[in-house]
Amino acid sequence: MSASKSATPGTVRPGGRTAKVRAAVLEATRDALVAEGFHALHLDRIASAAEVGKTTVYRRWGSPVGLVADLLRDMAEQSVAASDTGSLEGDLTANADLVRRTLTDPGSAPLFHAVIAAAACDGDCAAALNGFYTTRLKEWAPVVTRAAERGEIPASTDATELLRAVAAPLYYRFAISHEPLTEETAARAVRAALTAAQAGVYATRTTP
Amino acid sequence: MSASKSATPGTVRPGGRTAKVRAAVLEATRDALVAEGFHALHLDRIASAAEVGKTTVYRRWGSPVGLVADLLRDMAEQSVAASDTGSLEGDLTANADLVRRTLTDPGSAPLFHAVIAAAACDGDCAAALNGFYTTRLKEWAPVVTRAAERGEIPASTDATELLRAVAAPLYYRFAISHEPLTEETAARAVRAALTAAQAGVYATRTTP
Numbered sequence: 001m002s003a004s005k006s007a008t009p010g011t012v013r014p015g016g017r018t019a020k021v022r023a024a025v026l027e028a029t030r031d032a033l034v035a036e037g038f039h040a041l042h043l044d045r046i047a048s049a050a051e052v053g054k055t056t057v058y059r060r061w062g063s064p065v066g067l068v069a070d071l072l073r074d075m076a077e078q079s080v081a082a083s084d085t086g087s088l089e090g091d092l093t094a095n096a097d098l099v100r101r102t103l104t105d106p107g108s109a110p111l112f113h114a115v116i117a118a119a120a121c122d123g124d125c126a127a128a129l130n131g132f133y134t135t136r137l138k139e140w141a142p143v144v145t146r147a148a149e150r151g152e153i154p155a156s157t158d159a160t161e162l163l164r165a166v167a168a169p170l171y172y173r174f175a176i177s178h179e180p181l182t183e184e185t186a187a188r189a190v191r192a193a194l195t196a197a198q199a200g201v202y203a204t205r206t207t208p
Numbered sequence: 209m210s211a212s213k214s215a216t217p218g219t220v221r222p223g224g225r226t227a228k229v230r231a232a233v234l235e236a237t238r239d240a241l242v243a244e245g246f247h248a249l250h251l252d253r254i255a256s257a258a259e260v261g262k263t264t265v266y267r268r269w270g271s272p273v274g275l276v277a278d279l280l281r282d283m284a285e286q287s288v289a290a291s292d293t294g295s296l297e298g299d300l301t302a303n304a305d306l307v308r309r310t311l312t313d314p315g316s317a318p319l320f321h322a323v324i325a326a327a328a329c330d331g332d333c334a335a336a337l338n339g340f341y342t343t344r345l346k347e348w349a350p351v352v353t354r355a356a357e358r359g360e361i362p363a364s365t366d367a368t369e370l371l372r373a374v375a376a377p378l379y380y381r382f383a384i385s386h387e388p389l390t391e392e393t394a395a396r397a398v399r400a401a402l403t404a405a406q407a408g409v410y411a412t413r414t415t416p
Binding site: 037039113114116119121126127130134161165167171173176177179192195196199201202 | 245247321322324325327328329334335337338341342369372373375376377379380381383384385386387396399400401403404407409410
């Protein structure tokens with residue numbers, strides 16, 4: 001990839017060139033993370049793989065953690081928007097299916113293994129991964145708010161806690177117990193979270 | 209630690225010496241994993257730190273993965289036995305509290321981060337971590353079987369799936385979203401899993 005070479009002055013807006021440099025650097029970061037892991041991440045090699053000047057990479061990203069943090073920001077920005085199927089079960093099923101597809105896709109599964117490993121080794125990577133999930137939980141929270149407004153679950157249901165409950169059994173199999181992650185796993189995670197939500201387990205206070 | 213030096217021939221049974229060598233090597237493995245991670249694990253350095261001959265370490269463990277796999281076997285063997293409080297809620301609470309304490313203890317939390325990272329990077333480490341959780345789930349499965357016999361939950365409840373549901377929200381916060389893991393997190397995981405189990409979400413077939 002040669003994003004920087006295509007940025008002929010006068011033909012590409014500065015914003016466009018910046019975006020292309022970022023895309024090339026993040027693609028190289030992603031490839032390096034998957035191939036060798038966080039410990040082998042080196043700014044010189046990323047600059048070379050992305051065909052971007054070393055100075056640019058050092059100035060804009062500063063460190064391997066800077067690269068991982070920006071990659072996770074980009075992943076959060078690129079992620080699929082929350083669904084609005086009209087029922088909480090439909091929306092949670094869409095969410096669980098999205099998580100399942102992401103964690104079983106041959107392209108994205110190794111990337112998630114790599115960022116989870118980086119976060120386990122490095123506190124700043126952990127903060128960046130936390131930021132990724134905070135963004136995703138905020139994006140999907142309206143699904144729960146709308147269901148509460150429709151009276152499907154208690155009004156005081158903690159949206160992010162319910163969404164964590166849907167994702168947790170899938171991530172547990174993916175990153176902790178290393179067991180197969182099937183459509184049935186996703187469907188059961190939805191049924192369990194929905195049943196618990198309806199019973200008020202995720203309510204932040206007692207509702208009438 | 210100098211397990212090999214204390215093994216004076218004739219004073220210590222061969223089994224005792226073997227056990228001491230293993231304890232010293234696994235302690236050194238644990239320390240190295242926490243301090244530098246799986247990628248920096250080297251048999252020569254483990255032998256040196258454990259004050260055990262290199263030949264012994266290479267012959268008995270063979271590779272860094274061999275060390276991690278044996279450490280995880282030892283962790284499974286040393287783990288707390290399943291409780292039997294007389295109620296499913298009591299037993300699941302004991303289980304969730306055990307997981308919470310393990311993942312928040314300053315001694316064991318870094319070790320779990322390290323083995324989760326190792327498993328994310330290396331397929332053989334993943335298989336070893338899978339073995340650890342398989343052992344733990346088997347150890348605790350009677351808790352669910354007894355509850356089913358008492359009629360607390362459907363007879364066909366999948367014991368391991370219910371136990372995964374208790375642990376998953378705790379591990380999700382620990383290793384995925386990197387959020388605080390509180391007593392309330394553990395209590396809510398128990399209430400959610402129990403409610404879902406009672407509603408038949410973890411039943412493997414429809415029961416009368």
